[in-house]
Amino acid sequence: MISLRYTAPGLLHWFTSLALAFCSATLLPTAVAYDCPDTAPDDASVEQLAERVAAWDEAYYQRxxxxxxxxxxxxxxxxxxxxxxxxxxxxxxTPHEPGGPLHHPVAQTGLSKLDDQASLARWMQRRQAHSLWVQPKVDGVAVTLVYERGQLVQAISRGDGERGSDWLPHLRQAPHVAQRLTAPYPARVVLQGELYLRLGDHVQAEHGSAGARSAIIGLMARHAWQTEDAERVGLFVWDWPDGPAGMQQRLDRLAAWGFEDSVAMTQAVTRAEEVATWRQRWYRGALPFATDGIVVRQSQRPDAEAWQAAAPAWAVAWKHPAQQAMAEVRGVEFRVGRTGQITPVLRLMPTVLDDRTIRRVSLGSLAQWQRHDIRPGDHVTIRLAGLTIPQFESVLTRREPRPPLDAPDPAAYHPLSCLRLSPGCESQFLARLTWLSGPDGLDMAGIGEGSWQRLIDAGLIEGLLDWRILDPAQLQQAHGVGDVRAAQWHARFSAAEEQSLTSWLVALGMPSVAPEALQDASGTLSLAELRQRAVVDWRAQPGIGEVSAERLAAFFHHPRISEWLDTLSDSVAR
Structure with missing residues (x-):
């Protein structure tokens, strides 16, 4: 067993020397001229965000x-x-890290970051005279490898781009890092690339980075490796600074030396659309490593002696779609569902996630909102759940003083509240109508939430079944409803009268129950018999507990429900 003990000073030295290697090629911000908002952010929000960023920096650069x-x-x-x-x-x-004891023979450059395909297209347009190539931006740690007479003699961490730490003792044990080059080779070869955690069929869009970068950081920080540690480390060569002038010639030699993955994933491109296709392929397809975007490079570069530890003009990064983002809360809506459940929804300033613009995110429950007490002006983090649904994650800043916000009283809403339109009932009443006409209710094709909202706005509906007495002329009073649509809606309403008794009961909000529990002793479905059942009768049905029995009895005995059931035709009621 090889000891894996650390000394505190040694561990800190390893982590600080890794800091800039933490980004395979540092993404350098460009100067920005900011448009200042009319209303300045409050002091508390600025201080909270500054503290949060400082904590991230401390964890990233020091640990x-x-x-x-x-x-x-x-x-x-x-x-x-x-x-x-x-x-x-x-x-x-932005914090920067000190370099290590070893000089890079060729400076490790950074990378400027482009925001979108349009920016990339402009960047490529200015370089039409050059051949361009795209590579995945591997999510690992940058390294310089030096071969003399074909033998690996130096491995240097990125450090500050000019100086780094000695990684050769570790990489001499790594079976997936070439120790010797196959002849022919120049007397001296300098390669720049990425050490990564080897993964099996990793899909970035589904699994994210999966802790791969942190894992490779941890491996490189260890004083000694076990055999399985060395097996986990892979290498992607993304440049040969002192190699042949043309990219294809460089790739041919790299292929002969065994760097097949690097060669296979360096593709010639001429248009931004091609780059976007490769970006999507590497984002949603299986790769042996984690990635965080793509890099586009010119084939022709300055001589290696001219390289600097800064963003060059001949290469640029385009990151993968963000799956986590910061969003400003514009407002909080409280939606009351058909059964009385209150769902808070955050209205956000437009925020891009996975190339989609997100404007709303649900908190799921009133308890979630109460726990976080989110108000307009707060900033939150959101991410995509299951790659499709935006999901609240945490609060980043809280506006002070706290803006007032009226939340509904949960005691005022339940499965039998808001059977008519009244102040405070707008949301639940609309949800009831939408359920009633939906596929689980009376199945009125083409009649949805928007249809009901038009009828409500026109003052045509105040009760759940008011639509039954509307004629086509009245329907045309609703905004955007002409004679054709009015006739269609009236036909749907008329057809609903012929739906089964079970469909009507479900549409009116009867609690969920197995069909056999609705039958009487003779196996017949009788509305009269259902209306006579007490809690004890429902409780006697198989599979119905105390709570369900009480809710079913309350439904059938509610005065307004009873009034509606009285209006059902004999053919439906039987």
Missing amino acids: GERLVEDALYDQARQRLERWQVCRGKRSAA
Whole structure:
């Protein structure tokens, strides 16, 4: 067994030397001229966001821990800088790490980041005279490898781009990092690339980074490796600074030396649409490593001696769609569902997630809102759940003083509340109508929430069954309803009268119950018999507990429900 003990100073040295390697090629922000809002952010929000960003920086640069995704970090830092500049304060500088004891033979450059395909198209348009190539942006740690006479003699962490730490002792044990190059080879070869955690069929869109970057950081920080540690480390070569002038010639030699993955995933492109296709393929397809975007490179670059530890003009990054983002809350809506459940919904400033614009996110329950007490002006983090549904994650900042917000009283809403339209009942009443006409109710094709809202706005409906007495002429009083649509709606309403008794009961809000529990002793469905049942009678039915029995009895004995049941035709009631 090889000892894995650490000394505190040694561990800190490893983590600090890894800091810039933490980003395979550092994404460098460009200067921004901010448009300041008419209303300045409150002091509390600025202080809270500054503290949050500082905590992320401390974890990232001092302990090698990545607490948030890059997209959220970039967004939060840019928001903080905007607030500080607009308040007349100097924005906080982005932390940088010291280099290590070894000089890079060729400086490790950074990368500028483009926001979208249109920006990439403009970048490529300015480089039409050059051949361009796209690669996945591997999510690991950057490294420089030096081969002399075909033998690996140096492995240097990125550090500050000019100097880094010695990783050769570790990489001499890594079976997936070439120790010797196959002849022919120049006397000296300098390769730049990415050490990554080897994964099996990793799909970035489904699994995210899966902690891969943190894991490789941890491996490189260990004083000694076991055999299984060395097996987990892979290498992606993304450049050969002192190699042949043309990319294809460089790729041919890399292929001969055994860097097949690097060669297979470096593809020639001429249009931004091609790059977007590769980005989607690598984002949604299986790869042996985690990625966080793509990189587009020119084939022709300056001589290696001219490279600097800064973003070059000949390469650029386009990150994967963000799956976690910071969003400002514009308002909070409280939607009351058909059964009286209250669902708070956050109205957000437009926020992009996975190339989609998100404007609303549900909190799921009133208890969730009460727990977090989210108000307009707060900033929250959201992410996509199951790749499709936006989901609230946490509160980043809270506006002070807290804006007033009237939340509904949960005691006022239940399965039998809001059977008629009245103040405070707008949401639940509309939900009842939508359920009534839906496929689980009376199945009125083409009659949905928007249809009912038009009839409500026109003052044509105040009770759940008022639509039964409307004629086509009255229906045309609703906004946007002409004679053709009025005739269609009237036909749907008339057809609903012929639906089965069970469909009517479900449409009116009867609690869910097995069909056999509705039958009498002779196996017949009788409305008269159902209306006579007490709680004890419902409780005697198989599969019905005390709560369900009480709700069923309350439904059939409710005065307004009874009034509606009286109006059903004999053919339906039987």
